[in-house]
Amino acid sequence: xxxxxxxxxxxxxxxxxxxxxxxxxxxxxxxxxxxxxxxxxxxxxxxxxxxxxxxxxxxxxxxxxxxxxxxxxxxxxxxxxxxxxxxxxxxxxxxxxxxxxxxxxxxxxxxxxxxxxxxxxxxxxxxxxxxxxxxxxxxxxxxxxxxxxxxxxxxxxxxxxxxxxxxxxxxxxxxxxxxxxxxxxxxxxxxxxxxxxxxxxxxxxxxxxxxxxxxxxxxxxxxxxxxxxxxxxxxxxxxxxxxxxxxxxxxxxxxxxxxxxxxxxxxxxxxxxxxxxxxxxxxxxxxxxxxxxxxxxxxxxxxxxxxxxxxxxxxxxxxxxxxxxxxxxxxxxxxxxxxxxxxxxxxxxxxxxxxxxxxxxxxxxxxxxxxxxxxxxxxxxxxxxxxxxxxxxxxxxxxxxxxxxxxxxxxxxxxxxxxxxxxxxxxxxxxxxxxxxxxxxxxxxxxxxxxxxxxxxxxxxxxxxxxxxxxxxxxxxxxxxxxxxxxxxxxxxxxxxxxxxxxxxxxxxxxxxxxx
Amino acid sequence: xxxxxxxxxxxxxxxxxxxxxxxxxxxxxxxxxxxxxxxxxxxxxxxxxxxxxxxxxxxxxxxxxxxxxxxxxxxxxxxxxxxxxxxxxxxxxxxxxxxxxxxxxxxxxxxxxxxxxxxxxxxxxxxxxxxxxxxxxxxxxxxxxxxxxxxxxxxxxxxxxxxxxxxxxxxxxxxxxxxxxxxxxxxxxxxxxxxxxxxxxxxxxxxxxxxxxxxxxxxxxxxxxxxxxxxxxxxxxxxxxxxxxxxxxxxxxxxxxxxxxxxxxxxxxxxxxxxxxxxxxxxxxxxxxxxxxxxxxxxxxxxxxxxxxxxxxxxxxxxxxxxxxxxxxxxxxxxxxxxxxxx
Numbered sequence: 001x002x003x004x005x006x007x008x009x010x011x012x013x014x015x016x017x018x019x020x021x022x023x024x025x026x027x028x029x030x031x032x033x034x035x036x037x038x039x040x041x042x043x044x045x046x047x048x049x050x051x052x053x054x055x056x057x058x059x060x061x062x063x064x065x066x067x068x069x070x071x072x073x074x075x076x077x078x079x080x081x082x083x084x085x086x087x088x089x090x091x092x093x094x095x096x097x098x099x100x101x102x103x104x105x106x107x108x109x110x111x112x113x114x115x116x117x118x119x120x121x122x123x124x125x126x127x128x129x130x131x132x133x134x135x136x137x138x139x140x141x142x143x144x145x146x147x148x149x150x151x152x153x154x155x156x157x158x159x160x161x162x163x164x165x166x167x168x169x170x171x172x173x174x175x176x177x178x179x180x181x182x183x184x185x186x187x188x189x190x191x192x193x194x195x196x197x198x199x200x201x202x203x204x205x206x207x208x209x210x211x212x213x214x215x216x217x218x219x220x221x222x223x224x225x226x227x228x229x230x231x232x233x234x235x236x237x238x239x240x241x242x243x244x245x246x247x248x249x250x251x252x253x254x255x256x257x258x259x260x261x262x263x264x265x266x267x268x269x270x271x272x273x274x275x276x277x278x279x280x281x282x283x284x285x286x287x288x289x290x291x292x293x294x295x296x297x298x299x300x301x302x303x304x305x306x307x308x309x310x311x312x313x314x315x316x317x318x319x320x321x322x323x324x325x326x327x328x329x330x331x332x333x334x335x336x337x338x339x340x341x342x343x344x345x346x347x348x349x350x351x352x353x354x355x356x357x358x359x360x361x362x363x364x365x366x367x368x369x370x371x372x373x374x375x376x377x378x379x380x381x382x383x384x385x386x387x388x389x390x391x392x393x394x395x396x397x398x399x400x401x402x403x404x405x406x407x408x409x410x411x412x413x414x415x416x417x418x419x420x421x422x423x424x425x426x427x428x429x430x431x432x433x434x435x436x437x438x439x440x441x442x443x444x445x446x447x448x449x450x451x452x453x454x455x456x457x458x459x460x461x462x463x464x465x466x467x468x469x470x471x472x473x474x475x476x477x478x479x480x481x482x483x484x485x486x487x488x489x490x491x492x493x494x495x496x497x498x499x500x501x502x503x504x505x506x507x508x509x510x511x512x513x514x515x516x
Numbered sequence: 517x518x519x520x521x522x523x524x525x526x527x528x529x530x531x532x533x534x535x536x537x538x539x540x541x542x543x544x545x546x547x548x549x550x551x552x553x554x555x556x557x558x559x560x561x562x563x564x565x566x567x568x569x570x571x572x573x574x575x576x577x578x579x580x581x582x583x584x585x586x587x588x589x590x591x592x593x594x595x596x597x598x599x600x601x602x603x604x605x606x607x608x609x610x611x612x613x614x615x616x617x618x619x620x621x622x623x624x625x626x627x628x629x630x631x632x633x634x635x636x637x638x639x640x641x642x643x644x645x646x647x648x649x650x651x652x653x654x655x656x657x658x659x660x661x662x663x664x665x666x667x668x669x670x671x672x673x674x675x676x677x678x679x680x681x682x683x684x685x686x687x688x689x690x691x692x693x694x695x696x697x698x699x700x701x702x703x704x705x706x707x708x709x710x711x712x713x714x715x716x717x718x719x720x721x722x723x724x725x726x727x728x729x730x731x732x733x734x735x736x737x738x739x740x741x742x743x744x745x746x747x748x749x750x751x752x753x754x755x756x757x758x759x760x761x762x763x764x765x766x767x768x769x770x771x772x773x774x775x776x777x778x779x780x781x782x783x784x785x786x787x788x789x790x791x792x793x794x795x796x797x798x799x800x801x802x803x804x805x806x807x808x809x810x811x812x813x814x815x816x817x818x819x820x821x822x823x824x825x826x827x828x829x830x831x832x833x834x835x836x837x838x839x840x841x842x843x844x845x846x847x848x849x850x851x852x853x854x855x856x857x858x859x
Contacts, residue, residue, distance in 0.1 A: 366743040
């Protein structure tokens with residue numbers, strides 16, 4: 001399978017990256033050839049982003065080597081990578097809003113006159129050339145970037161990657177914001193690049209694009225390389241199977257819960273639309289007492305937006321939330337909390353915790369009324385409540401006076417849970433509750449959720465870890481590109497089927513199988 | 517591929533061995549204040565050596581009298597800086613409060629005691645209203661308080677000048693004027709007022725739900741909002757408190773000067789901010805204390821007084837104060853880096 005060395009643009013040997021509690025990359029070997037378009041595929045968290053970060057110098061590997069055109073390659077910064085000819089078109093756009101298109105295109109190496117001043121003529125000329133390359137002939141180079149739409153920005157970002165002498169261009173979800181016509185144009189550009197001898201690494205949720213433009217595909221799973229194979233001869237089904245890994249589908253048994261499906265649902269949403277949602281269909285689903293429901297889907301499919309809208313963290317664009325079949329207006333977190341709805345947000349450091357304040361203050365933050373008397377804090381009540389949560393959740397700490405920052409990720413997450421459990425919620429929404437949490441604490445959090453569900457709590461869990469949802473949930477809702485693609489009962493849990501639902505809206509028009 | 521559960525999660529009993537760690541935490545917070553206190557003591561020692569007059573009772577009373585206004589303003593400023601804001605309008609608002617209070621004092625036919633009470637209330641009300649405007653505009657529209665209070669700095673100054681047609685108000689009742697130089701048990705009465713406000717500020721910040729939320733908002737506004745609190749209201753309240761403190765400061769200042777001048781208080785906001793910063797409160801909010809602020813105001817006062825006594829020129833004194841402010845912030849950043857690194 002390995003091509004002769006003369007063809008190799010970039011070789012990776014045993015690339016490893018370890019984060020606290022997670023092995024993001026586990027000895028990945030990969031060879032990129034000159035002038036090929038190479039697809040990088042894998043589920044959320046498979047290691048694609050970690051790999052790209054290391055390639056572009058934003059992060060460093062803990063182990064393994066890289067060779068770029070035969071030379072050892074170990075970038076210490078994005079600038080090193082750029083100088084070596086590796087460019088990344090990022091998913092999140094990094095643009096200088098107040099500057100012109102031309103300046104954004106060339107700000108790393110602005111042309112100068114012999115007096116050292118900015119050579120506007122040369123800059124405009126070069127900008128026009130680059131814009132023409134991505135089909136933005138009509139855009140004046142002097143236009144301010146702030147006024148442009150996402151698609152135009154994305155194309156400018158791509159043009160920027162073409163502006164320097166790039167030998168390897170990495171495109172991380174470049175088509176997410178593009179219309180079909182713009183996407184076609186981009187795929188055309190990619191082919192031109194390839195024909196010019198540039199190596200392109202292409203990442204996209206839209207599998208049909210991979211089939212259209214890529215020569216070979218490498219699939220990552222759990223930080224390991226599963227396969228590298230020619231795109232021709234691979235079918236969508238093959239690809240999905242490789243990404244999921246059928247051999248790992250062990251399903252730890254969970255005691256059969258007895259959700260109260262007869263009574264009124266604890267939570268029902270009707271026609272819910274969050275801001276920026278694609279399409280016109282709202283979301284409809286319900287959640288019963290004693291039930292753990294998973295919300296599956298790809299990153300960016302609208303799972304986070306959905307739970308945030310229910311909680312009122314962001315105001316929904318439309319829709320109605322019902323508690324016990326009573327319509328409840330949710331204008332903000334305060335209203336949701338009054339209805340017994342709590343949300344463990346995705347980002348505990350920025351939204352869940354006050355890192356520099358003591359554990360006790362974090363636990364009591366959402367229940368200050370219960371630990372105070374006419375506006376005065378009752379230190380004893382607060383201490384008692386904190387200790388109660390600490391022992392209920394088995395938080396490992398030295399003292400409740402400790403700043404939360406000093407705790408491990410798993411114990412920090414337990415503090416977030418403690419903050420909400422102190423309120424005795426009826427409906428608990430959790431967004432990636434075990435991300436960055438070590439396996440021990442993860443198991444404890446799962447056990448806790450199961451215990452509380454058995455006691456009647458209604459639980460909705462968002463997770464990118466499908467296996468986690470499969471072992472934890474009674475039922476799964478699958479979102480795909482802002483749409484509820486389907487609902488799967490526990491008896492029918494099957495990774496391939498769920499992933500197929502998750503990709504449903506992204507793979508429209510793809511042939512299900514290709515001729516080998 | 518699964519890493520073994522980290523050792524830290526395995527050991528350590530859930531039931532906390534609270535005492536030592538809790539002591540460590542307390543001492544950590546106290547350490548910052550102690551550090552500022554040590555700096556103050558060193559300053560005092562140096563000036564005591566250099567000047568025979570410095571430690572005389574008369575001079576000490578003098579220093580306390582001089583710093584009183586700044587302490588009062590800095591207590592209010594501490595609330596605003598703790599929530600991550602800043603109030604640049606303090607000096608101008610103080611002048612506006614003063615001229616309104618002065619006008620009330622001069623009302624005909626009022627009993628002296630009543631007039632003084634009304635003047636104080638009017639001053640606090642004007643200050644609080646200016647704070648309300650500052651807070652509401654910056655919190656509601658999300659405009660940095662730096663900008664809003666810069667606007668208020670001009671508005672309040674203009675209002676004070678317009679109100680009085682740029683003339684000072686004077687000839688207040690003797691009972692009022694005497695308060696500025698009165699002493700109680702040997703201490704200047706106005707310094708006791710300042711200390712009372714320090715005690716009140718300490719109590720609010722350390723013992724009330726409101727104080728807890730002030731710190732929390734300064735640290736992580738979003739987490740507080742998601743915990744169901746009305747962040748905007750608390751932010752506005754911090755500005756109102758700052759304004760009310762200015763109102764008290766304005767009246768106290770009038771008792772010292774025995775006039776109400778529309779051009780008084782220029783630059784007072786900067787002294788108050790300096791006291792808060794030297795006192796160890798972080799400009800980005802969420803960290804600091806009222807006791808630190810008091811110590812910070814003392815350091816500024818001792819410097820100003822001591823440098824005069826050793827015969828340093830006005831201009832050099834100003835430079836020294838500037839260096840001290842920068843030094844305090846550099847030390848704070850350095851200390852923050854140390855503790856972050858250790859965690």
